[in-house]
Amino acid sequence: MNIRYDQIIKTFFYSAHYVPITLLIAFVPVVLGLIFGSLIAIGRIYRVKIVSPILDFIVLFINALPGPIIILVLITVFNQGFDSFAKMLHLAIRAKNVNVIYVGILAMTIISIPALSESIRGALLSIDQGQYEAGYSVGLSKFQVLQRIVLPQAFLVLIPTLCGDVIGTLKGSSFLFIIGVMDIINSALKFATSSYCILEAYIAAALLYWLMSIFIENIFRLLEHQMGKHRRVLG
């Protein structure tokens, strides 16, 4: 088998243009997932009546579904239902004018919420009850204790798992090629069709994912170093 290294390089540079969009469809869902995931985690930790069991169920329900099913269900619902929905709201916009990337971001957000909320819950549970009690004893409210004492500490615990979650969402977002989102994989395949260098295209895409992961890991390492001033260094 002959591998054409020049094709790898060409595809690499062609697909590199799609790195920003690929990062976007991973980054936006993680940020949204962090917001919703935090609310879910806090609701579950405080065992808020009625809400908490519903959240338990939702997390379990989404967690059990494979990513591609969520993506495909969403795109199907979108294609079949969006136009009548828009008409109902008297909007001029139609499904064919909407970039599928928004459907992709919505899908990735839904997929990332259970994992993120569980990571956040774990981080919150790692904070000693005494930290809450000390906060109450100096007169802080529940909200102030969370905001000023618990969440900053929990975030530091969260960083390593969050790094994994971000990279996981990044890799998971590659499934969006099945609904036609123009990301690294789709662009590499598009570039390869003219030369039939499919394997080279996959290698180029793999290299790009590899570099992005290293980049993300380094950012998180920096973040951990910056925020971890109060943590004892092991060893």
Place this chain on the structure above:
Amino acid sequence: MIEIKNLHKSFGKNEIVRGVDVQVNKGDVVVILGPSGSGKTTFLRCLNFLERAEEGEITIDDVSVKFKQASKKDIFNIRKKIGFVFQNHNLFANKTAIENVMEGLITARKMSKKQSEEIALEALKKVGMEEKRDSYPCQLSGGQQQRVGIARAVALNPEVILFDEPTSALDPELVGETLRLIKSIAKEGITMIVVTHEISFAQDVANQVIFMADGVVVEKGEPNTFFLNPKEERTKTFLQRILPEEPMYNL
């Protein structure tokens, strides 16, 4: 003057505190002794609403609050009057020594940063920790952490400070210095309720000793009468078991 009437607290079916009454005069140091599981720590935690008692009432100065019916505002007002020092310090791990002391002043008491820094520094000086003001709790020893914990309670200038076994988590050699610090603060006239196993501290510093067992107050009195002339059989056996021949720490 602080008065606690008929405090009851259960965990599930287990009634841990079964109707405790305590009166503390301004400036008094009350020491609560008792075997493990006698409910003394639970009693203390109920006063600050860290546990919610099912029955009873607390009065500090002219403010009376029933434990069961207390609203958020009542709890906030009572906590404002009570300082708490924890067995395992519980310093805010993400804040430096001085930030630990300032937190309540800034966030709960709405003081300016400058004013709270002055008060915090004063409190840290009092406990001999002003040089460690910018250290994080993980960089401090247990004894140093407890000093900051005491400064955090003192800085809020509460009506009463509750000490929950303040030396139980410390190395034996740090116990003495921490007790000496608490004694020096007591000498300033701050009202205290101290749960401890350190008999010599009770003998030396307390105005009133309370002996608890099985969730009730068995006996209370001035230290001299209490230690030399206990009335109850239960107190006598307890004291015989723990009273050392010589005081363990020279306060």
